[in-house]
Amino acid sequence: MSNLSISFKFENMDKSLTPSLSVRQAQPDEILKILRVQIDALRVLCVKDYSLDQIEALVDRNISHFSRGGYRGETTFVAELENVVVGASSLLGHRISAVYIHPLYNRQGIGSQLLDAVEHLACSRNIRTLRVTASLTAFPFYKAKGYQIVDESHLVTKDGLRIRCIEMMKQVLSAY
Template sequence: MPGKKITIRRAAADDARAVHDIVLRALCETNAKDYPASVIDRLVLTLPDKVAASLETWHAFTAFVDGRVVGTASLSGHVVKSVFVHPDFQRRGVATRLMAAVESAAIGKSVPTLDVQSSITAQPFYAKWGFTVVREEFYGEERTIVMSKAILPAPE
């Protein structure tokens, strides 16, 4: 995406349809490489709607390239939620810019530690951001990796 500017802003209700479609595509095209079809089939029934419906209740961000919504990420309390990038824009810095916005929002709210329930697919990305594995959880066949990262110094 050389020359393509990534813009990040707070998500708006008008972004819901595009965010829904991005989550759906990412699940079906990207996460499907790491999870059985039964897990993907279950997630596509609820997750795209849940993420789209939460844009105004979570501290949500959307990423744009050429005026098109290409990604989303949110902060809910101390938890990073729903970092998804359209498959055509993955590995081009979109998720990095979204995570920078989420982390900045957390610091602004004096959140000392960020937690995330990572997919197998996203674990290397979060590790690059300094998150470490706390534990693994299983929801049937779905393996989720709970990770954490301190972002503010511990009080003395």
């Protein structure tokens, strides 16, 4: 499979700076960079929706996922800004398994571009409907992108801690 690469430009507050953001397929040696983005996003962005124990359980879950081989079987994209990985998204079958943005780069359209890359890939694979288990923090993002609520669910940690999530779906490929 060929590597996908999409380039975007966005304006910074300082009009003299127009950094180039690229969204491309992740390389195997970028796993630790992706994990760092996920951990920072969880610890900073999720504090309004989850307890510290729940956040640390999610961090441990992501670290465990990486220690078992990372995103093997998934197609993962990274958003790179001036040679720094600032976000990542992943697709596994018909499920979005991740969209994370480093907190310093949140709310700049990077998440939308990473989600677009996953949706585009799904369409190229003739996947009609995408599903995602959204955190309470990410729920408004997915809702704004046209994802519909299917159900409420909970991730349950090995210690029995329950973490509330929202199951969502979106038809990305119309039937003709």
